[in-house]
Amino acid sequence: MLEELRRICLALPEVTERLSHGSPTWFVRGKRTFVSLMAEGHHDAGFPQLWCAAPPGAQEELIAADGDRFFRPPYVGHRGWLGVRLDGEVDWDEIAELCEDAFNTVAPKTLRTSR
DSSP states (O other), rough: OHHHHHHHHHHHHEEEEETTTTTTEETTTTTTTEEEEEOOBTTTTSSSSEOOOOOOHHHHHHHHTTTTTTTOOOTTTGGEEEEEEEEEOOOOHHHHHHHHHHHHHHHHHTTOOOO
């Protein structure tokens, strides 16, 4: 799980990885967080999960479409971040899209990718 997420995130421009609050976290230009992985879960939510920045409205839309897989994460959910359950079968193409969207949400305009 970590290796696949690392491959996805580090393929984006000027991305670095380091631990933040004990979890692998990816940053744009070393400053702006866009993805965090809680492989062992977070507090009472003992399932593996990904937290990522999301474009405006995406959090609400994805939770409404599939509330069993997507959720509003604590601490950052009020800023529109999205939580994704990673237990069960993971669609890595979908995770790559979510990570790219997260990157584009926080990256300076000159670094943003286009799909």
